Amino acid sequence: MSNMAGSRGGKRNREEADKYSVLLPTYNERENLPLIVWLLVKYFGESGYNYEIIVIDDGSPDGTLQIAEQLQKIYGDDKIVLRPRAKKLGLGTAYIHGIKHATGNFIIIMDADLSHHPKFIPEFIKKQKEGGYDLVSGTRYRGDGGVYGWDLPMNYRSLFYVNSPVFLSSRGANFVTQVLLRPGASDLTGSFRLYKKDVLERLVERCVSKGYVFQMEMIVRARQLGYTIGEVPISFVDRVYGESKLGGNEIVSFLKGLLTLFATT
C-alpha cells in the first residue's frame, strides 16, 4: 500500500478532479452493508481518491435501509448517498437509477455481499489511469485472480456444475463463451467493474438482458462499440452471509443470452 501512495504523488492534481461513485444495489443485505461500507471507507481513505457510495435499496424487508441511514449518520451524507426504491426492479434499472444521482465521473459497480473486496478498487483506478481505459473489469481467471468457497482446484464443481452461479463462472462455461464470442475480456459473468460514467450510461441503454447475461452483454457490447477494456485480477470470496439469490433457471437464461449475443453482436 505504501509504495502505491508514493508512486501516485506526482499526478495529484489531475486525480483530484476525478470522483468515483460506487453503486451498491442491495436487497436484504443488512448484515453485509455495514461491512462493505466500512471496507470501502477504509480503502478509499487510505488511497486518497474522492468518492461517494450510492446505496440503492429495493425495499428490503429486513431493514437494510435503516442500517444504511445509520451509516449515513456515521460517515456523512456526502459519502453515503441513499437512493432507495419502493420494490425490487432489477439490476439494469438500479444502475440507471444510480447513475442519475451519481456526481462522480467514474462509476464502480460491485456486489454488496462481500464477494467483491474493496481493496481492489485502488488497483482498478490505477489500471484505468495507466491505459486510459473506458472500463476496467475484475477478472477471476487471470494472474493472481481466483475464487474461494468452491472447493477448488480439482473438485468437479470447478469444471461443470449444475447449479448457478458456480456453473456460469466455471472454466467450462467460460471457455465456451470465449470461443463463441471472443469478447477480449477473460471474465464475462463477473460484476466488479469500473466504468467511465458516460460509457456506462450508453451501455446500460443498449443492454436488455437480466442477471448474469446482463454483465456479459455489457462487456460484449462495450467491445462492439470499440471501448477499451482493462483487467485487474481479483479474488472472489463466495457469499459470507446469506444465501445466493439466483435460481436454477439462470443457466437456461444464460445459454439463451449467450446464443442471442452470438447471433446479434
Place this chain on the structure above:
Amino acid sequence: MTKLLEWLLGVSLVGVAWGLVTFDLLDLQLPAAYKEVAWPMPVYLLVVFGCYSLATIGYRVATFNDCEEAAKELQAQIQEAKDDLKKKGLKM
C-alpha cells in the same frame, strides 16, 4: 458482422476449400495423395479442436487459484469492522 456470420463465413470457406480438393471441382488434376489427405480433414480438425478444448479447460481447472488467504483476510477484517462500527454507534 455478427459472431454468427463470422463463424458461418469461416466454416463455409473451409468447406469450399475442402470440397475443391476432395472432389477436384476445378479439374486441377491434383495428385491422389492430396485427396486422401483432404477428405477426412474435417473430422481431424474436429478431433484436434476437441482435444485442445479439453486440454485448455483441464489445465485451467487445475490451475484455478483457491484464494484461502483472501478469505482469511476478509474474516479478520469483518471482525475489525464490527468492533469499529459498534464503537461508532451502529446498532445492528
